[in-house]
Amino acid sequence: MATYGEIVEPLSRTAWEDWDDVTSEDKHNRLECPDQAAVPDIIESLILLEGKYLYDCMKNEIKNLTLIYTIKEIDLNVYQNQQSNVCISILRDYDILRSSEIVELLKPYITVSKNVVTIQTKPLTEYQSLELTNKNCLIRTICSTKASNLEINFPKLQQPNFISGVSAGAICLRDHLDLPGTAVICYTEHPEDYQIEEIQTLLKKLKVISHVNTGPSNVLNSNLYI
Amino acid sequence: MSDTHIWRFFDDNDISGYTLIIPSVAVGNVGQLASDLLISSFDMVRIASVYSTAIIPVLGYDPYDLNSSKLSSSCEVYKCATRNLIVLQIRAPLVYRYAKPFLNEVVLKFKEKHVKDIVILTSSFAHEKKYISTSPFRYVANELFSRKNEIKRLNWMEHEFHDNGLKIYGGGFASLLFQICSEHTMPCLVLYKYCSEGNNIPDAYEMVHYIANLLPLFSEKKDLMSQLVEPVSWKLLFGRPPPIDIY
Numbered sequence: 001m002a003t004y005g006e007i008v009e010p011l012s013r014t015a016w017e018d019w020d021d022v023t024s025e026d027k028h029n030r031l032e033c034p035d036q037a038a039v040p041d042i043i044e045s046l047i048l049l050e051g052k053y054l055y056d057c058m059k060n061e062i063k064n065l066t067l068i069y070t071i072k073e074i075d076l077n078v079y080q081n082q083q084s085n086v087c088i089s090i091l092r093d094y095d096i097l098r099s100s101e102i103v104e105l106l107k108p109y110i111t112v113s114k115n116v117v118t119i120q121t122k123p124l125t126e127y128q129s130l131e132l133t134n135k136n137c138l139i140r141t142i143c144s145t146k147a148s149n150l151e152i153n154f155p156k157l158q159q160p161n162f163i164s165g166v167s168a169g170a171i172c173l174r175d176h177l178d179l180p181g182t183a184v185i186c187y188t189e190h191p192e193d194y195q196i197e198e199i200q201t202l203l204k205k206l207k208v209i210s211h212v213n214t215g216p217s218n219v220l221n222s223n224l225y226i
Numbered sequence: 227m228s229d230t231h232i233w234r235f236f237d238d239n240d241i242s243g244y245t246l247i248i249p250s251v252a253v254g255n256v257g258q259l260a261s262d263l264l265i266s267s268f269d270m271v272r273i274a275s276v277y278s279t280a281i282i283p284v285l286g287y288d289p290y291d292l293n294s295s296k297l298s299s300s301c302e303v304y305k306c307a308t309r310n311l312i313v314l315q316i317r318a319p320l321v322y323r324y325a326k327p328f329l330n331e332v333v334l335k336f337k338e339k340h341v342k343d344i345v346i347l348t349s350s351f352a353h354e355k356k357y358i359s360t361s362p363f364r365y366v367a368n369e370l371f372s373r374k375n376e377i378k379r380l381n382w383m384e385h386e387f388h389d390n391g392l393k394i395y396g397g398g399f400a401s402l403l404f405q406i407c408s409e410h411t412m413p414c415l416v417l418y419k420y421c422s423e424g425n426n427i428p429d430a431y432e433m434v435h436y437i438a439n440l441l442p443l444f445s446e447k448k449d450l451m452s453q454l455v456e457p458v459s460w461k462l463l464f465g466r467p468p469p470i471d472i473y
Contacts, residue, residue: 017319017321017322019322019397019398019399020393020395020396096282097282097321099282099283100278100279100280100281100282100283100321100324101279101321103279103283104230104279107230127466128462128465128466129462129466130461130462130466130467134471142285142286142287142297144297145296145297156287156295157286157287158287158292159286159287159288159289159292159458159459160286160289160458160459160460160461160462160463161286162284162285162286162298163284163285163286164282164283164284164285164318165282165283166283167285168283168284168285168299169283169285171285172277172283172285172297172299172300173230173232173277175275175297175299176232176234176275176277177232183285
């Protein structure tokens with residue numbers, strides 16, 4: 001709690017750099033791609049998964065994938081499904097200030113891949129709309145100008161909603177290179193409590209997971225005895 | 227890691243002699259809101275989109291037209307041919323480490339296109355204002371800025387320099403961009419307003435009113451307020467309606 005007379009910036013501002021304080025330049029080291037990170041010659045699709053829910057979804061699947069590289073500093077793992085030429089990048093949690101740096105790191109994959117699909121979950125409360133809804137899950141997409149041949153049929157994200165971070169950067173870069181890309185945004189109330197069937201089906205369709213798991217992932221599904 | 231700046235121009239027509247407005251991402255986002263108001267009011271046409279590692283990526287659909295399927299990103303350039311005006315709208319904060327090369331490129335790109343001058347719109351913390359009964363606006367112009375006499379006639383208050391270099395607390399990259407403009411002999415004006423975070427739409431209106439005294443942007447025959455059109459994206463600036471479950 002602030003003391004009397006103390007000036008406190010709103011919480012929404014604390015993530016940003018303080019331009020009045022020049023020392024902020026040295027906050028992070030520059031990200032470097034590991035030497036062994038070879039980019040495959042052909043990538044059918046690059047699937048970029050952001051957030052804890054998707055990270056958990058992939059926990060049981062990564063054993064079937066080949067790890068290309070990992071950067072612990074930003075919780076980034078890049079895998080390849082060698083049978084389907086699909087690369088999967090998983091980002092659990094990162095500092096939004098490093099988004100464009102991470103996109104730059106993934107740029108060789110983003111530019112080589114025939115398709116790029118990003119998937120992320122966001123709290124439903126962040127979805128801005130004049131329409132009142134009692135749904136607990138809404139899935140929306142943002143597509144680059146060049147149409148993708150992957151059939152991802154969700155409604156487009158209505159203004160003034162927008163996305164930020166690595167997914168936004170990846171699709172924006174694809175658009176500037178006149179290449180197809182799709183961002184899928186899943187607004188949900190309780191992303192950790194149950195499996196989102198539409199997302200599971202999409203992951204299966206994109207050859208990211210081998211089977212759809214629509215069962216609850218909460219305490220009832222755990223080993224706890226109740 | 228190398229820096230990437232990709233400029234995609236949709237319209238390569240001549241923009242020589244135009245005034246370029248650049249908002250700095252600052253306290254209350256006043257410059258950005260004022261730029262939004264200008265883009266919407268003049269129905270400005272998007273002429274370029276910029277991808278850069280220097281800006282935090284954001285992506286959505288056109289915030290000025292709900293029916294549009296055009297993408298809208300962190301940095302875009304809008305043009306109004308009838309008013310010789312360009313606005314470089316920046317929708318996300320710049321990353322300090324990569325900002326200088328990017329801003330350098332911005333200035334050089336528009337210098338190459340023979341833009342007349344650059345006007346930087348920004349804001350500063352309200353608590354930094356020392357003379358409380360004076361106007362909340364301050365300006366700084368470099369020697370090359372051609373409208374200095376006009377500014378004197380308008381009796382605008384100049385920024386007070388206390389040490390070497392321009393320092394606008396809470397003003398984001400405005401000082402750095404002003405310095406870069408001066409280094410590249412680009413005529414430049416910085417206009418800023420003292421404000422606090424909150425509903426900064428009134429600040430944006432005031433800033434547009436203020437700049438309209440200097441730049442002949444609006445018709446003098448009509449009331450200025452009647453010529454301003456709020457962007458549709460401002461409708462939900464403070465969130466959606468309350469959930470029906472609470473009633």
